[in-house]
Amino acid sequence: MDGVFSAVGSLTGWLGHVLDPLCGPVGVFSFLPADSIVACGDTGWGDEIALGLKMTLSLALATLPLGIVIGFFIALALQSSEPSLRRAAGIYTTIFRGLPELLTLFIVYYGAQILIQGFLSWVGYEERVEINAFVAGMVALSVVFSSYCSEVLLSAFKAIPRGQYEAGDALGLSRGRTMGLIIVPQLVRIALPGLVNLWMNLLKDTALVSVIGLAELLRQTGVAAKVSKQAFFFYLLACGLYLVLALLSSFVLGFVERWAKRAEIAR
Template structure:
């Protein structure tokens, strides 16, 4: 294919596809950034639950991580995107039978990716918790700090520093997993690039 036609296809405007691919890249980044704080928060509390003295909390946290780490990501996405509207429809039909419930693909992807991300992040946080000596907790209590203040001022700063390399790997996995959301119609990078390749018959797009 001539070089000029390559640059035409990769240009901005109605004749090119670069604007669509760039928009898809923005959606990918937005999805990952929206998922990150939710996944980190859930993962942190799951790690706390795994260390709890309450057996039921430990059991629930272990079941959570086992399920969401064991289920294929696509299966989880399909269950939520297609199954959740059906479940909600059955619940609300007793109050408003004519209501139709649809799940936004971006929101569905964000929630599913957050659940998956948090199940891996919780293990990173758990390892970081176990790497902090018990003397750090005892030192906080000895100077009169409450459990909450000890966690916030003594433990969490060390925890984040220890957990950062593992969380960085989880973040990279999250970025790659955003491509799965294309199967439910979200116009992210992979979907827009695939459409461009099919339309132009040039797979380099």
């Protein structure tokens, strides 16, 4: 089994290198002179910035599905016939939409660490425990993303006629199958524009995790700027990379949105 995990890890590392848009075989920085300040290898900062870009994308892509799933269930709770569920979901969205994202990150990173350490001390374990910065960032960004996502999905739910649920009942479908086969496809199409905007915000919010030591794009360019004394160049480079991510996201998500519209017309 260890051999399998090692092989998978090697394959993942090889693919990551091959597909690296900055320092891969056909990466942008790979064609620069060896003495360039952003050259790949020991002579420049290209490898570090490429690593930060990978971390930013990994964090955003890991946060997105978790935030959507949480937001989906929060949206269900907000329209539930059970008052306690509606109140709990309303409190959740009010708190995490009202708090600054940076404060939420600190609460998750330091607060969870204190709680876990306190529990372990209570059971007699005195070793110091430290929360993984990537996991803390993913959880913090997920709860913030889900609080906004739930409102987008709630609006989409309200735009779907009640007759759609009744049609599922008439066909003898359970409520779960009605949700999966009838409601969710329409929900995705209606909510997609709002989710696109939330994804753009999520890409920018990944920069916040630099304050807890995660080596994402902004932190790596910040370190390079301090060491090289080329702050304007490296921060301008960070701006360019974030804009490239935003443009690529707009292109991909625009294609998905057009596909969803064509699929709806085909029906």
